[in-house]
Amino acid sequence: MYNYAYLTGALIILPVWLILFFFGAKGRKGMISVGLYVAFLAIPLEFIWFLKDYWYPLKYVSASMFVSQELIFGFFVGGIVSVIFSDKNNKKSKENFNVIRFLIPLGVLFSSMIVFSNLIGFNSIYACDIGFAITACMILYLEPDLIKKSFISGFLMVATSVIGYLILLTIYPNIVRDWWLLRNISGILAFGIPIEEILFFLLFGLSFGPIYNFWQETQ
Secondary structure, three states: OOOOHHHHHHHHHHHHHHHHHHHOHHHHHHHHHHHHHHHHHHHHHHHHHHHHHOEOHHHOOOHHHHHHHHHHHHHHHHHHHHHHHOOHHHHOOOEEEOHHHHHHHHHHHHHHHHHHHHHOOOOHHHHHHHHHHHHHHHHHHHOHHHHHHHHHHHHHHHHHHHHHHHHHHHHOOOHHHHHEOHHHOOOOEEOOEEHHHHHHHHHHHHHHOOHHHHHEEEO
16 A cells, blocks of 8 residues: 555655756756765665654565665655755855765764664654754854755745645555654644654755755865
8 A cells, every 4th residue: 555655755746856957957966966965865864763763664665665765755855955055156166076075964964863862762853853953053154154045945845845745645644653653752743744754854954955055165
C-alpha cells in the first residue's frame, strides 16, 4: 500500500521545483548543487539515526525502494529551499567555491547528531533541529545580509511542506500513524502532521536556504 508513498510526496512538490527551475534561470546551479547535497546527506541521517527512533517506513517499504525515493525527495526539497537566494550573487564581483564552507555545515550537523542523540539521548529529530539551528546561526553571523531571506526561506518551506502533507494525507490518511513513531516524540499533530515535521522544515529552510551562497568565497 505504501510502496510509492514517499515518491508520491516527491511528485507532489515536483511542480514547484519545475516552476522554480524553468522560470528562475539564475538559481538553477544552486538548485542542482543543493539538491544533490541534501539528497545524499539524507541517507546516512536516515539509517544512522531517524529510522531508529523517529519513524520507520521500512515496515512497509523495502530499503532499496526507500533509498531511491529518499534521494528523489531530498533532491527536490534541496532545490526548492535554495532558489530564493539566486539573486544575491548579482552584486558580487567574483566567487570561488570554498571547500571549508562546504564541509562546515556537515561537521556541525553530524556533531550535533552524535552529541545530542547518541550521547545525551535526545530523539534524533530534535538533535537534527539543534544542528540546523546552530548551522543557521553560524551562517547568518558570517553573512548577516542573508538574514531576511533565510527567514523567508524557512517560512516558505513550512508552507510548501504543510500543503504537500495535506495532499499526501488525502491519499494516505493513515500514513502518520503507520510510519511515525509517535510514542517517541511529542505526539502533537497540526492538521494531522507531526509538529516535529513543521519545525524540521522551518529550521531546514533557515539553515539550508542560504547554504549555496555560504559555499561561495567572494573576492
